[in-house]
Amino acid sequence: MNAYIQWSTRPSILTLFSFVCLFLVTACQEDEEVVEEIEPREVGYPGVEEELWVYFERFEEEAFNRGLNINLRTANITAQVQEIDENRVLGRCNFAFHRFGANRVTIDEAFWNRSSDRGREFVVFHELGHCYLNRGHREASDNRGTCLSIMRSGTEFCRDNYSQFTRTRYLDELFDTQFANDIFQ
Secondary structure, eight states, X not given: OHHHHHHHHSOOHHHHHHHHHHHHHHHSSOOOOOOOOOXXXXXXXXXXXXXXXXXXXXXXXXXXXXXXXXXXXXXXXXXEEEOOXXXXXXXXXXXXXXXXXXXXXXXXXXXXXXXXHHHHHHHHHHHHHHHTTOOXXXXXXXXXXXXXXTTOOSSXXXXXXXXXXXXXXXXXXXXXXXXXXXXXX
16 A cells, blocks of 8 residues: 555656646747737827927926816917017917917027027917917016016016026916916906
């Protein structure tokens, strides 16, 4: 009886061979490729020159960071960089009132060509403040004469202070819903 117990606990050569074959067959099989359908991400903004896309994306991101969901791809806004023949005008928003076409942002080409990324962002965000947020100009300044809003007109005497240190404060004010739609009030 002892011999039988020892024999039954030892694997047979056939059993061992079966496990090895099973291992080799399953180890060498290729995994089935799982293909997920991914919705294509929209690229660009209809009617907006490509060099302005990065600023449109940032505008959406900064709004989102402040709890606003903005989609400029569906906002019926076009934008271009071209010469503006008015002194001291760096950008412009022309309203079309949606029945007659798209609102249009124009950024002065001479300004664009000489400006830094931060300067370009400032002007594009200002014009989108008009064309998307319906913001009017806000001329308030602090006791040192520094503009309190990215929405200042540039015709008053406050000084811009849009920098890496003040950007958050200016953008908090830009996306503050208490000032939205004030252009039509």
